[in-house]
Each structure stands twice: as C-alpha cells, then as structure tokens.
Amino acid sequence: MLSPESSFDEPLSHKTPMLGLKLWVVIGLVVVFSIVLILAFLTSMYIMIQNRKRLRKDVMISEKYKLPILHVPHVSKEIKVVGDQEMNVKGSKSSGRFLDPLVLFSGRRLKKNSYDNESRISIEKSNTVSSSFISSVDLHSPLMALPDQFSHLEWGHWFTLRELQLATNFFSDDHIIGDGGYGIVYKGDLINGTQVAIKKLHNHLGQAEKEFRVEVDAIGHVRHKNLVRLLGFCIEGTQRMLIYEYVKNGNLEQWLHGQKCSLGILDWEKRMKILLGTAKALAYLHEAIEPKVVHRDIKSSNILIDDDFNAKVSDFGLAKLLGSENTHITTRVMGTFGYVAPEYAKTGLLNEKSDIYSFGVVLLETITGRDPVDYGRAAHEINLVEWLKTMIGSKRSEEVIDPRFEIRPSTKALKRALLAALRCLDPDYTKRPKMSQVVQMMESDDDQMTSRNDRSRAHSKNTNNAHKVTNEAPRIEHAGRRKSASSRK
Numbered sequence: 001m002l003s004p005e006s007s008f009d010e011p012l013s014h015k016t017p018m019l020g021l022k023l024w025v026v027i028g029l030v031v032v033f034s035i036v037l038i039l040a041f042l043t044s045m046y047i048m049i050q051n052r053k054r055l056r057k058d059v060m061i062s063e064k065y066k067l068p069i070l071h072v073p074h075v076s077k078e079i080k081v082v083g084d085q086e087m088n089v090k091g092s093k094s095s096g097r098f099l100d101p102l103v104l105f106s107g108r109r110l111k112k113n114s115y116d117n118e119s120r121i122s123i124e125k126s127n128t129v130s131s132s133f134i135s136s137v138d139l140h141s142p143l144m145a146l147p148d149q150f151s152h153l154e155w156g157h158w159f160t161l162r163e164l165q166l167a168t169n170f171f172s173d174d175h176i177i178g179d180g181g182y183g184i185v186y187k188g189d190l191i192n193g194t195q196v197a198i199k200k201l202h203n204h205l206g207q208a209e210k211e212f213r214v215e216v217d218a219i220g221h222v223r224h225k226n227l228v229r230l231l232g233f234c235i236e237g238t239q240r241m242l243i244y245e246y247v248k249n250g251n252l253e254q255w256l257h258g259q260k261c262s263l264g265i266l267d268w269e270k271r272m273k274i275l276l277g278t279a280k281a282l283a284y285l286h287e288a289i290e291p292k293v294v295h296r297d298i299k300s301s302n303i304l305i306d307d308d309f310n311a312k313v314s315d316f317g318l319a320k321l322l323g324s325e326n327t328h329i330t331t332r333v334m335g336t337f338g339y340v341a342p343e344y345a346k347t348g349l350l351n352e353k354s355d356i357y358s359f360g361v362v363l364l365e366t367i368t369g370r371d372p373v374d375y376g377r378a379a380h381e382i383n384l385v386e387w388l389k390t391m392i393g394s395k396r397s398e399e400v401i402d403p404r405f406e407i408r409p410s411t412k413a414l415k416r417a418l419l420a421a422l423r424c425l426d427p428d429y430t431k432r433p434k435m436s437q438v439v440q441m442m443e444s445d446d447d448q449m450t451s452r453n454d455r456s457r458a459h460s461k462n463t464n465n466a467h468k469v470t471n472e473a474p475r476i477e478h479a480g481r482r483k484s485a486s487s488r489k
C-alpha cells in the first residue's frame, strides 16, 4: 500500500522534459529566479530614485552657477566677509584666498574705483569639492593617492577623462586649437552643449603638475568679465587638464598679425575696447585681490577675444602670487621676448610693474600694428619700443599709427593712447602708473587728461636722461591740450 507522502511525492518526482530535471527541482528554480528578479527590480528602482534626486540637485546648482551639468560635487556657498577700508583686502584663510567681487565692490569704494564695475555683476560663489566628496571617491582614484597635494582645489568641476574624450572625439587633431609651450589646447563640446577649451598639459619632468597648480592658484577662484574663466579640471593618472570657457573669436595677435586679418582690419574702437578690458583685468589682479596676481606673460596672443570684442586675459601658467608683505620677488626670468620689462630681464626682480610694462608693449603693438620685435624691418625699426621713442622724440607721433586703418582715430585719441603706453613703458619701474590709473587714462575725457598732464609734467621736471620716455610724454600731451583748448573757443 502506498503511504500518503509517497502519493504526494510521486508527481513531484516525475521527470520533466526540461533536461530531464524532476518537477520539484524545476519549481524550486522558478521560485528562486522570481525572487532574484524581484530583488533586482527593487534595487534598480531604488538606484533610479537616488540618481533622479542627485540629478535634480545638480541641475539646480548648475543653473544657479551657469556651469555644465556634469559632476557637481557638494557645494558650499560662502560669501566671504570683507572690510571695505582698503582696495587690498584679505579673504579668510579657511574659505579661500580670493574675495567675492560682489562683496568687494559693493561698498562706497566701488564708485570711487569704478574702473572695475563689471565685477559687480559677477558673483563668485566657491563651488567647493568638499572633503566629504573627496573621501567618497574611489580609493584607487589618483586624487586619493595625492590627498594633500590637491586638497586646495576648492572650486570648479572635476571632469572625468571619459567626458573629455567624448567632448574632443578622443582628443582628435581636428579639435586642436593651438599648441602652447605648456600643452595642447583642444576645443571640446560637452554633452550638454557647452563649448569648452581644454588645455592638456605636457608632462615633462612633472611640468604639468607645476603648471596645473600655478594656474589653479592664480585664477581658480577669481571671476572677472575680462579674465578667461577656469571651469574645472581633470586629474587622472599622470594626466592634468584645465577646462576653460571657450572664447570664440581668436586672440589679439591673430587679429593684428595673423589669420584673423583676412576677416578685416580691426577698427580703432574695437582695439581700444580690447585694450581697456585687458587693463581692467590687470587692475583687478593687481589691486583688488590679495595676494595679488602677477601674470608674467602679458602679450597679444594671451588676450582672447569674444564675439563682442571683449578681452579675456588667458594663460596663467607663469603667474606668481605676491602677498602684500612683498613689494617684489626675485625669480627666474620667464615671459616672451619683446614684452619683458627691462629690470625684470636684467635682475629677475618681479612685481606687478612688469605686467604694466608688457601691457605698454601690447598697447603700442595695437596702435601701430607692428610686432614688438620684427627682424624683417630696418635696423632702427626692429625694436618697436625704441623706434617709437625715436619717432615721438622727432615729433612724428602721427606717423606711427597702423597704416591699415580705414578710418584713422582722432589726434587726441591717438595721443591719449600713446601717452598711456609710454607711461607704462617708463624704464624706471617706480614711475609706471598703476593699472587702475591706466584704465582712467584710457577712459578719461580731455579735461581730465589736461589736469593729469599738468601733474605729470611737474613730476617729470627732475627726470634725467635715463627717463627720456617720461619727458617725451608731456610733449605729446601738450600738443593735445593746445588743440582741445582751441577747439573749445
């Protein structure tokens, strides 16, 4: 007789057509498989909900800071508190060195120092890679291998190599914009449509590391309409990349001497707009932040131009930070031939006045359309600064203007620009004006020019032969003053 169990077991023990497995084995497998499916479904739902939440947060942050929607690490929004007594104000050490321009320029001081009022509209909030974010990344990531080295990266986006490869079609040649001394610059199109410039640093003997840190220290936190904006960075293995806003319209060198000339000759107003913007950016770096930033490589190819012909100063790879306790530092001479200040070239003595000299050279280059050093010219014309001093000395300042101008600037405008350039080029660096004064000179109307010229003439009375340039400047101004006086009659 069969027991009840055996009558129940019997059908379960029947072999099924599925690989000859017994029925109870098949049922077991189906149950286990269903449980796994349900668990997988629940897990993916949970991950999806978390991702959505994170993305929503990223979008909100990205919209707020007008940054690409990629990795937006944990953000801290600090507005740093500053005293408004001095232009050279200090940021709190714990919250980063640089100041929020909104705070900096929001007081009475702003009106007096109106040279930089563009800064009011740009609100810097440090987009901080928090320590919690850093400690949550993959333990094998390069960042974790170098925690101290990069702990100062308290800003911007951390781009992955993969994102940048996708943006540049794997760094293909047709994305190359240019090849500078420190790396190749690529144009990148991020998946959200943002165009960026990616500087992939060469890594000769750790050079990438050095350049990377210098650039990040110099402009990582600063915002100014006339400074190219550093959006973020990429650190992977030995790769170091810097990601900037993409500036569409080439650089000043290309517009004066290169490929952009075929699009037409830059008119006087555009040239002066570009130079004024450059002067404002330098005034900001030298006078509005602490420690101040000395760029060290001001030249026409480092002045990028946007669609509205605004200047965007770029390439901070050689920059030096100068605390208020230092009037100068001594350093290895770097920079570009033709633009370097004489005292810096001779002694390595560096302060912001070296940038002011280089700015003077760029201003002359822009007025005359000539290269700072041009071996294709007659011997006495090879060096632009020397040639210009001779021309002004022999009262031929009207002849120095770029002959390609379709409409020449007024004599007054030309003389104003030449005067500004010559004062920046004073061989005695202590006599060079501050960048904010240069901005005022370039913006000032004729009456202001006249009174400043009087002061400048008095100041130059006791100059000697070595300061020939400052003696010549009033001569130009004098002519300008007579003209404006007669025109008022």
Ligand SMILES: Nc1ncnc2c1ncn2[C@@H]1O[C@H](COP(=O)(O)OP(=O)(O)OP(=O)(O)O)[C@@H](O)[C@H]1O
Pocket (backbone or CB within 6 Å): 177, 178, 179, 180, 181, 182, 183, 185, 197, 199, 228, 244, 245, 246, 247, 248, 250, 251, 297, 301, 302, 304, 314, 315
């Ligand atoms: N943010 C940017 N947007 C658009 N083009 C850029 C940007 N940054 C740099 N470029 C262009 O990339 C090229 C290389 O720039 P980079 O500053 O590296 O070198 P450089 O100024 O040509 O040389 P150097 O090493 O002597 O400074 C230049 O043509 C420059 O105009």
